[in-house]
Amino acid sequence: MNRFWIIIAILVVQVLSAVFFIGDILSSYLPVWSEPLPWEIRELLEISAAVGLTIGVGFGLLSLWRVDRHRRMAEERLRRASSVFSELLLERFKEWRLTPAEADVALFAIKGLSTAEIATLRGTSEGTIKAQTNAIYRKAGVSNRPQLLSLFIDDLMRDAPAIPAADMEPAALPAPRSAVENPI
Numbered sequence: 001m002n003r004f005w006i007i008i009a010i011l012v013v014q015v016l017s018a019v020f021f022i023g024d025i026l027s028s029y030l031p032v033w034s035e036p037l038p039w040e041i042r043e044l045l046e047i048s049a050a051v052g053l054t055i056g057v058g059f060g061l062l063s064l065w066r067v068d069r070h071r072r073m074a075e076e077r078l079r080r081a082s083s084v085f086s087e088l089l090l091e092r093f094k095e096w097r098l099t100p101a102e103a104d105v106a107l108f109a110i111k112g113l114s115t116a117e118i119a120t121l122r123g124t125s126e127g128t129i130k131a132q133t134n135a136i137y138r139k140a141g142v143s144n145r146p147q148l149l150s151l152f153i154d155d156l157m158r159d160a161p162a163i164p165a166a167d168m169e170p171a172a173l174p175a176p177r178s179a180v181e182n183p184i
Helices: 002-029 039-095 100-110 115-122 126-140 145-157
Strands: none
Touching: 002 039, 039 100, 039 145, 100 115, 100 126, 100 145, 115 126, 126 145
C-alpha cells in the first residue's frame, strides 16, 4: 500500500509541474495581469518542476521495465505449462494405445471442437468421428468429453499444492449435502 501512495505523490508532482509550465507559457500569450514573481522563487519553481518531471520519467521507465520483466516471466511459464500439457497428452495417448487418427480426434475434442468441425478438419464423416470418440472414451475409461478433459486437469493438478480450507472464502466452499440428497 505504501508504494501506491508514493506513485500517487509522484503523479501529483508531475501534474503540478506540467500545470506550472503550461501556465507559464500561456501567461506569456494571454493578456492576464499577474504580479511577476521574484526571480529566486521563479527559479526554484522551475527547478522543482523539472526535477518532478524527471523523477516521473524515471519511475515510468522503471515501471515499464518491471512490466516487461513480468510479461516475459509469464510467457515463459505459459510455454513451460504448454510443454508439460503436450507431454502429458502424448503420454496418455500412448498409455491408452490410441491410433494416430484417434489421437488427432482426441486432441481436437480436448480443444473443444464439435464433431462436425473435427470431421471437416479430418476430411471424414461425422459417423467416423463419433466411432473414434467412442473408442477414445472406452480406452480412457470415461463416457464423455468433459470427463476426458478432467483426466488431464486432474493430472496437471496432482502435484499442485492443496488450498487449505481456511484460505477459501465461504462462498467458494461447497454447500453441505443432506442425507436425503446423498444416501449412504
